[in-house]
Amino acid sequence: MAEILAVSVAGLVKTYSARSAVTRTGPSRADRRRDGGARGRRARRGPREPGSGEFPAVLAPHPSEPHPSEPPTSGRVADGRIRAVDGLSFSVPVGSVTALLGPNGAGKTTTVEICEGFRAADAGEVRILGRDPIADAVELRPRVGIMLQSGGMYPGARAGEMLRLVAAHHRDPLDPAALLDRLGLTDSAATPFRRLSGGQQQRLSLAMAVVGRPELVFLDEPTAGLDVAGRRTTWELIEELRAAGVTVVLTTHAMDEAERLADQVTIINHGRVVATGSPAELTRGGAEGQLRFRAPAGLDLATLLLALPDGTTAKESPSGHYLVEGTVDPQLLAAVTAWCAGNGVLAEDLRVEQRTLEDVFVELTGAELRP
Ligand SMILES: Nc1ncnc2c1ncn2[C@@H]1O[C@H](COP(=O)(O)OP(=O)(O)OP(=O)(O)O)[C@@H](O)[C@H]1O
Numbered sequence: 001m002a003e004i005l006a007v008s009v010a011g012l013v014k015t016y017s018a019r020s021a022v023t024r025t026g027p028s029r030a031d032r033r034r035d036g037g038a039r040g041r042r043a044r045r046g047p048r049e050p051g052s053g054e055f056p057a058v059l060a061p062h063p064s065e066p067h068p069s070e071p072p073t074s075g076r077v078a079d080g081r082i083r084a085v086d087g088l089s090f091s092v093p094v095g096s097v098t099a100l101l102g103p104n105g106a107g108k109t110t111t112v113e114i115c116e117g118f119r120a121a122d123a124g125e126v127r128i129l130g131r132d133p134i135a136d137a138v139e140l141r142p143r144v145g146i147m148l149q150s151g152g153m154y155p156g157a158r159a160g161e162m163l164r165l166v167a168a169h170h171r172d173p174l175d176p177a178a179l180l181d182r183l184g185l186t187d188s189a190a191t192p193f194r195r196l197s198g199g200q201q202q203r204l205s206l207a208m209a210v211v212g213r214p215e216l217v218f219l220d221e222p223t224a225g226l227d228v229a230g231r232r233t234t235w236e237l238i239e240e241l242r243a244a245g246v247t248v249v250l251t252t253h254a255m256d257e258a259e260r261l262a263d264q265v266t267i268i269n270h271g272r273v274v275a276t277g278s279p280a281e282l283t284r285g286g287a288e289g290q291l292r293f294r295a296p297a298g299l300d301l302a303t304l305l306l307a308l309p310d311g312t313t314a315k316e317s318p319s320g321h322y323l324v325e326g327t328v329d330p331q332l333l334a335a336v337t338a339w340c341a342g343n344g345v346l347a348e349d350l351r352v353e354q355r356t357l358e359d360v361f362v363e364l365t366g367a368e369l370r371p
Pocket residue numbers: 016017020021022024028029030048049050051052053054072074075082083084102103104105106107108109110111
């Protein structure tokens with residue numbers, strides 16, 4: 001039976017004018033979030049088309065002066081335009097949690113904003129709950145929750161008032177007071193939005209995204225900048241959403257978050273999907289395993305290698321610490337321990353290590369540090 005999809009994106013393309021990209025010289029969105037929002041959160045109130053720029057003019061280079069920085073390193077420059085999203089396809093099954101991972105500038109936000117109906121794509125097809133995110137926006141609005149970073153917030157309005165206001169627009173909302181309590185915001189209910197801390201603003205945005213009992217929620221770096229308790233509460237809420245059958249699409253830079261929450265991880269780089277699968281599939285897929293042990297320094301690794309299957313490597317680094325890499329299976333483990341026994345070597349702390357999602361991510365994206 002065909003899987004029912006909450007989100008289906010095929011061959012998505014979005015370009016920006018290189019000029020407007022040059023104005024993006026401020027901190028990355030993630031950095032701004034980690035900054036607790038102090039440097040100005042991005043309002044997402046509607047489509048920002050090429051040329052609109054997104055940072056205040058004071059951060060933009062003077063139009064008559066060439067910008068000192070090199071051309072943008074992320075995206076592909078074609079005909080003077082940046083390909084922020086370059087033929088990207090992915091789908092999200094109903095009721096699942098999907099994490100979009102990618103280095104800064106990979107195209108995650110652009111993709112999500114197109115799915116949310118905030119931006120128009122240049123090419124490609126997007127279906128959200130079977131509908132077009134722009135043409136069917138009115139129908140989708142009550143069914144889709146979006147965690148905004150600051151758009152739609154009234155700086156002077158109190159947290160509780162804002163949540164109640166959003167709840168009032170829905171037919172069968174969650175109880176705003178209970179949700180505030182759930183997210184540790186009860187004591188801040190009477191605090192104006194602008195006086196909330198960055199983490200409190202973020203939790204309120206999350207509450208506003210879910211108060212209407214949406215079928216699908218987009219969460220943009222939901223835990224960036226949150227303290228340990230805030231992170232845990234947010235994770236638990238996301239797990240509850242999944243248990244309730246809500247589809248969740250989240251962007252994150254936190255590998256542990258993706259590993260813990262996501263049924264499916266989609267890794268994006270340079271505007272394209274470079275890998276997709278469950279965390280287990282990605283860390284297993286094509287993975288070479290690692291076997292580590294400690295033993296006296298200076299073992300004769302050439303003879304060890306003779307005892308191991310072709311394609312296996314072994315090295316000592318640092319002194320007395322050994323790493324064997326290859327297809328780690330019971331035979332390899334037996335071969336290593338047999339060699340140790342035959343050579344009178346006591347291998348201590350022998351352990352098999354699995355690749356983590358972070359290893360996979362670094363491998364696939366090169367994890368270059370992007371401006
Ligand atoms: N409004 C805009 N105008 C011009 N270029 C833009 C605009 N928004 C994004 N870009 C460019 O498009 C590319 C993708 O950006 P996007 O914000 O989608 O990436 P991201 O993966 O969400 O990054 P991050 O993790 O830093 O938030 C980058 O090269 C960026 O500079």
